[in-house]
Amino acid sequence: MKAIPNEQLLLRKVQEEDDNASFKLLFDWYWEMLFHYALKKAKSQDLAMDLAQETFINFWKYRKRIGEIKNLQSYLVTMLKYQFFKWIDQEKIIFDELDSIHPSGSYIDSTDGFKIMEFNELYTFLMDKIEELPVRSKQIFIQNRFENKTVRELAETYCIAESTVRNHLSQADSKLQAQLENNLMAVAFLSLMMA
Known part of the structure; x- marks a missing residue:
């Protein structure tokens, strides 16, 4: 898009x-x-x-x-x-x-809605790490994860085999996970991106 x-x-x-x-x-x-x-x-x-x-x-x-x-x-x-x-x-x-044996009486939502500062830091952190990927891997990763392009569509776009697209995605996933392993929130978020 x-x-x-x-x-x-x-x-x-x-x-x-x-x-x-x-x-x-x-x-x-x-x-x-x-x-x-x-x-x-x-x-x-x-x-x-x-x-x-x-x-x-x-x-x-x-x-x-x-x-x-x-x-x-x-x-x-x-x-x-x-x-x-x-x-x-x-x-x-x-x-x-609901599963708790001793309910606390009243449920208080401790989250304060959307924490924009936390999100912005996480977004910037992830995008910086994505920017460090090799050019073709970065292009394929972004189009697959953010633009919903399928492996087949990417293979056709770049005139490469579907297995090559999968390799680029796998290598990008591995590199990002390795770089993010010290940031638990980012790893959890990245795992949702890869689902």
């Missing part, structure tokens, strides 16, 4: 001028892509809609603190994956509460 024309201008208007019309253009451009990506991960239309919606809600809510975004599509997909990771974590908390 190509970036929306004038994306950087629209982003600036959203971030600096609280421009609803620019936000709506970005929303309309990326909504379907995010929904389908979420559906692929969540296997539930309702959850996919919630995750995509929550991604845009948080994008708007924290627009002033996000900073410069070079690739909005990658940023939104990563934000959606973070939302999915949080949903999985939240479900575990709820099930742990």
